Amino acid sequence: MPCKMYKVKLLKWAEKNLIETFNYISLDNPYYVKIVLDEIKKSVDYLKEYPFLWREIEDWVRQLVEAKYKFKIIYKVTGPIVSVIAIFKNKNSWE
Numbered sequence: 444m445p446c447k448m449y450k451v452k453l454l455k456w457a458e459k460n461l462i463e464t465f466n467y468i469s470l471d472n473p474y475y476v477k478i479v480l481d482e483i484k485k486s487v488d489y490l491k492e493y494p495f496l497w498r499e500i501e502d503w504v505r506q507l508v509e510a511k512y513k514f515k516i517i518y519k520v521t522g523p524i525v526s527v528i529a530i531f532k533n534k535n536s537w538e
């Protein structure tokens with residue numbers, strides 16, 4: 444039986460986070476940027492099928508921790524839409 448597919452959209456703040464991550468990593472190692480962003484994308488893609496698999500950190504907010512580089516992906520599910528709110532690597536926020 445096929446899984447229900449959700450539509451994932453990045454909110455402006457999450458897009459801004461990715462641009463900042465790209466810019467920061469590219470200063471040190473441009474080659475590494477693609478590798479890191481690919482891992483983040485793979486994690487975000489899991490949300491299409493399994494948005495309720497990860498930890499709920501507030502009443503309406505969930506957190507997926509990307510496995511390889513430990514980026515936190517903060518999102519909410521509203522009906523068939525998964526809205527990615529933020530993507531960052533900061534161990535002190537949203538714990």
